[in-house]
Amino acid sequence: MSQMLNTGVRWTIHDVELFAENEGTRYEIVDGELFVTRASHFKHQQTCGKIFGQLDVWSESTGLGEAIPSPGILFSESDNVIPDIVWATKETLALTLDEAGHLTGAPDLVVEVLSSSNEDLRRDNEAKLKLYSSRVVKEYWIADWRSRKLEVYGREDNQLKLVETLFSSDNIISALLPAFSCTVDQFFPV
Numbered sequence: 001m002s003q004m005l006n007t008g009v010r011w012t013i014h015d016v017e018l019f020a021e022n023e024g025t026r027y028e029i030v031d032g033e034l035f036v037t038r039a040s041h042f043k044h045q046q047t048c049g050k051i052f053g054q055l056d057v058w059s060e061s062t063g064l065g066e067a068i069p070s071p072g073i074l075f076s077e078s079d080n081v082i083p084d085i086v087w088a089t090k091e092t093l094a095l096t097l098d099e100a101g102h103l104t105g106a107p108d109l110v111v112e113v114l115s116s117s118n119e120d121l122r123r124d125n126e127a128k129l130k131l132y133s134s135r136v137v138k139e140y141w142i143a144d145w146r147s148r149k150l151e152v153y154g155r156e157d158n159q160l161k162l163v164e165t166l167f168s169s170d171n172i173i174s175a176l177l178p179a180f181s182c183t184v185d186q187f188f189p190v
Contacts, residue, residue, distance in 0.1 A: 009034075012077040030127040032078040040115055046189035047113045047145040048084045054187065055087050055109075058180045065089040065108070073103045075135050081128060085111040087177070106132070108176055111141045129153065133160040139176045143187055150184045 009015075010032035019027065026037040040048075048069060055067035067087045074080045086107035088096070096105035110132050112124045124142055132140050133153075140153040140160050148168045153160040166172055168185040 010078060013074065013080050014077065016080075026082055028081045028123075029078055030081060030123070030131050033127065035119070035123050035127075037115075037120070040113075043145050043189050044113050044115055047143055047187060050189065051111055051113070051141075051143060051187045052085050054182050055085065055111075055177075055180075058177060059087065062179070064178070066093060068107075071103055071107075073105075073107070074098075075104070075106075075131070079131055079135075081131065083110045083128075084113045087111075106135045106137045108137070109139045109141070109174075110137050111143060113143045113145060116146070129160060139174060145188050148185065148188050150187065 011034040028035045087109040088107040142151040154163040
């Protein structure tokens, strides 16, 4: 469940740093707009784990990069997010990982798993899509565990555009991930 705090204020990471610690609450800022998210549905978390698992096994076998669950990405003071999963080449990690252990630039692949609220849908399908597109993420996947589908966005004309929508029995392959392949159904809990 997500909530947007729209008070006419342009939020920054410095504002969020002043908030009291609140375990289980995630604060994200996209273009100065603050999104507050509580702990996700159990199946949302299972989906994240399964997608991470598939990417992690492939990454370990190829040595081409790393899959990371729930990393913080600090694009700027008014754009910082916590995607569900990212994948980045070793070269990308070397360029974007700061001394504090945060990504400060675009990973190669970002994966968001949808939650149920309209605000969550707007955040992932609109605000984050626009942010990831402007920050030159190469590929963006939006997974919907309820309908068991995966939307794949790729770079076309310098922006992320929907390339395909895949369902349970479809195979996911990616030019970004050589020889990676699995059925979309493997991303979702039974």
